[in-house]
Amino acid sequence: MNIVITGASKGLGKAIAEAFAKDEQGHVFFLCARNAVALETTAKDLQERFPHNKIYTKTCDVSDKTALQQFVAWIQGYTVKIDILVNNAGIYLPGSAYGEDDGMLEKLMEVNLFSAYHLTRMIVPGMITERSGHIFNICSIASIIAYPNGGAYGISKFALYGFSKNLREELKQHGIKVTHVLPGAAYTDSWSGSGIDSKRIMEAADVAKMIHAAAQLSPQACVEEIILRPQLGDL
Numbered sequence: 001m002n003i004v005i006t007g008a009s010k011g012l013g014k015a016i017a018e019a020f021a022k023d024e025q026g027h028v029f030f031l032c033a034r035n036a037v038a039l040e041t042t043a044k045d046l047q048e049r050f051p052h053n054k055i056y057t058k059t060c061d062v063s064d065k066t067a068l069q070q071f072v073a074w075i076q077g078y079t080v081k082i083d084i085l086v087n088n089a090g091i092y093l094p095g096s097a098y099g100e101d102d103g104m105l106e107k108l109m110e111v112n113l114f115s116a117y118h119l120t121r122m123i124v125p126g127m128i129t130e131r132s133g134h135i136f137n138i139c140s141i142a143s144i145i146a147y148p149n150g151g152a153y154g155i156s157k158f159a160l161y162g163f164s165k166n167l168r169e170e171l172k173q174h175g176i177k178v179t180h181v182l183p184g185a186a187y188t189d190s191w192s193g194s195g196i197d198s199k200r201i202m203e204a205a206d207v208a209k210m211i212h213a214a215a216q217l218s219p220q221a222c223v224e225e226i227i228l229r230p231q232l233g234d235l
Contacts, residue, residue: 001027002079004123006062006115007089009033009042011188012138015204016086017046017055019212026052030075032060033089062089062115063107072122081130082123084215087116087160088138095151105152112156117163124171131175132219136211137164141184141229168224177222179214183207184229201230 003020007013008031020027029046033039036059043057056078060071075082090112095104116137127133142154143161161180168178185201207228214223229235 001083002030002081003027003084003086004030004032004075004082005086005088006032006060006119008057009035009038012183012186012204012207013086013088014042014046015208016088016136016211017042018050019205019208020084020215021046021050021053021055024052026050026054028054028079029056030078031055031057032062032071033057034059034061062119063110065114065118068115068119068122072119080126082126082133084134084136085120085123086136086138086211087119088136089115090138090140090157092153093151094149094153096149097151097155100151105155108152108156109159112153113159113163116160120167124176127171127176128174133175134177134179134215135164135167135171136179136181136214137161137167139164139180139182141182141227143180143182168222172222175219179211179223180225181207181211182225182227184233185235186228196235200232201235202228 005013005017008017017029017031031043039057039059043055047055058071058074061067093104093108120135137160139161140157142150143157146154164178164180171178186204186207187201188204210226210228
């Protein structure tokens with residue numbers, strides 16, 4: 001399969017790529033992230049451990065629509081068929097809707113919502129032509145549960161969830177699956193300095209395994225939503 005993953009240099013993006021790279025048949029990956037060094041390190045690691053895959057990378061700021069257009073044009077230089085799109089790129093900045101810095105909502109919407117919106121619109125026409133494809137939108141438990149210091153982040157993730165639900169309704173007639181992924185706290189770099197014991201929260205691989213499993217079903221079955229939370233259910 002041809003698999004596109006944004007924000008793939010670390011955390012959930014890297015874990016998702018690894019989950020698919022383990023498949024015996026091998027896949028072709030198109031990975032992007034903002035940090036070129038981290039992205040190349042990830043690609044080299046995956047290629048060495050899973051040599052039966054082909055892994056291509058391109059640095060891309062997904063908040064920049066022009067950069068996304070260049071990313072898609074680059075992919076189309078290799079293939080016109082995308083089987084899986086994982087809209088994973090996102091950032092978290094704490095704050096309150098009434099007190100956070102001016103411009104924070106715009107920034108978070110650009111990265112957490114508009115990137116997925118624009119990239120999906122660029123890739124979906126090809127999926128419609130093929131009458132196949134699977135889109136995974138990495139939302140958050142914050143998409144459905146407000147919490148202190150959520151602010152613009154929570155708003156952006158609520159919006160991404162709404163976008164994903166609309167996509168599911170619109171694309172099902174074209175044979176394209178859409179899955180909304182709403183993870184709670186999973187141990188990634190963003191949690192490394194939090195002081196919270198890593199054993200208290202999920203592993204990134206837990207989320208990746210569920211996404212991989214959802215992609216293995218028959219064409220007539222679609223996992224519409226995946227909600228995962230730490231066992232204690234409070235993060």
